[in-house]
Amino acid sequence: AQSVTQLDSQVPVFEEAPVELRCNYSSSVSVYLFWYVQYPNQGLQLLLKYLSGSTLVKGINGFEAEFNKSQTSFHLRKPSVHISDTAEYFCAVSWGYQKVTFGTGTKLQVIP
Template identity: 90%
Template structure:
């Protein structure tokens, strides 16, 4: 069975500070990994994904995530956050694209 663990339910951070949102997964087979973002009162939007190739993937708004197979992790990072990054972030995995497994979410609260 697959599972996804997001260790931090809330992460408060000041504007322009770096941030890391942690995601670990458990799976005995190869997986594909995703980060989704949910802004207040909206649905989820894809932020970035790892399918194959380079283990470091980037989004258009400055986030990046690194797939670490040995540590079964896919942590999300940003070197300098903005107020507009305040949202809830979900890590997700799938191995067959019929079922996606989501973490419990991390609320990022960026303070001025």
């Protein structure tokens, strides 16, 4: 079974400051890892994904994440946030064509 933990339910950060959203996972097999962003009343948009290869993954909107197998983490970072980054961010895992398991989400609030 796979599980995802996002310990921070809300993260306030000032505009142009850096941010890190934490994600830890557990799985008995190698997994694929994802970050999705959800704006209010909208669907899920894929930010970035790790399937294999380089552990540093770059995504859209200036976000990046680093896969750390020894710490079973996949933290999301952005060096300078913008007001438009205010949204909820979901970390997720899957394996092959199996179901995607989502974390509980982190609400990023960018303060002007």
